[in-house]
Amino acid sequence: MVIPRLRHITTVCALGAALAACGTADPAGGARPAPAKSPVSASPSASHPPVLAPGPGGLTPVFEHGPRSLGKTVALTFDADMTSDEGPRAAAGEHFDNPDLIGALRALKVPATIFMTGRWADEYPTEARSLGHDPLFEVANHSYSHYAFTxxxxxxxxxxAGNMRTDVERAYASLHQAGVPHALPYFRFPGGCYDKRALRTLSGLGLTAVQWDVVSGDAFATDADAVTQQVLDGVKPGSVVIMHCTLSAAPTTEQVVRAVVPELRRRGYRFVKVSDLIGASSGHR
Known part of the structure; x- marks a missing residue:
């Protein structure tokens, strides 16, 4: 399911990320590391990425955008979505990836944060490994099943609620098994939907929940110019943009990226990863 284009988001249940996906083949191949014994903590500990402090009562903290006053930075994010029951569609030839889009990001030298479901990593392990080993990208958790937490x-x-933590931990295990060496301790709720129960249930995992403040509107879009304009109209210093990179459900996204990137650079923006914005927000550099 892909969320249609909308311009506004609510405070708690923001406009959702589409069942979209992204990836590209890893030409090098290579053996994959064994699964981590503690999937949530073991991978992030290697690089100590910045996280936000827990909220009141220890609730999982929520990040929507970076500081507005620290220069013109913007983070592009892409959700590598695939639900547990979409295997037959992939087997029938539907593409939940978009290698050309990833190729465009590489050609344009645009860093990005990929929120990947464990089921997607199971389906496209070579592509997951390629993204996880490319310093241009960072890979974070988008649940295993892409089932809603509300x-x-x-x-x-x-x-x-009894399966939420297990679903998150299973996603980290799948990412690790696919060859993603350091999946970050960032979590994007399926559909962007969460409530206090979900935040409380994930407490103690050391995660920062990552939302966004700019909805690209690329899901199911056929007018790349309209999507491009929506992104350009919405971006502010510190923005997090949600975009989709599945060829079947968001066919215009590569074209949008190729238009948005040079224009935002012309306007003085610098592209960063979500970890950079969280670091600036939490005092890490």
Whole structure:
């Protein structure tokens, strides 16, 4: 399921990320490391990426955008989404990846943060490994199943509170098994939907939940110019832009990226990763 274009988001259940995906083949190949014994803590500890302090009562903190006053920076994010029941569609030839888009980001030298579901990593392990080993990108957690953590979340199936932590941990295990060496301790809720119960359930995992403040509107879009304009109209210093990179559900995204990147650079913006914005927000550099 892909969320249609909308310009506004709510405070708690923001406009959702599409069931989109991104990746590119790893020409080098190579053996994959064994699964981590503690999937959530083991991978992030290697590089000590910045995280936000827990909220009141130890709730998982939520990040929406970086500081507005520290220069013109913007982070492009892409969700590598695939639900647990979409394997037959992939087997039938539907592409949940978009290698040309990743190629465009590499050609333009644009860093980006990829929020990847464990099910997607299972389906495209070579592509997951390639993204995880490319210093231009950082890979974070988007759940294993892409089932919603709240009720009434854009028609997504829901996951019970008793299975939320397991779903997150299973995603980290799949990312590690696919060859992503250091999946970050950042989590994007499926559909962008969360509530206090979900934040409380994930407390103690050391995660920062990452939302966004700019909805690109690329899901199901056929007018690349309209999507481009929506992004350009929405970006402010410190913005986090959500975009999709599945060829079947967001066919214009590569074209949008090729238009947005040079224009934002012309306006003085510098592209960074989500970790850079969180570091600036939390005092890390």
């Amino acid at each position: 009720d009434d979340c854009y028609g997504l199936p829901t996951i019970g």
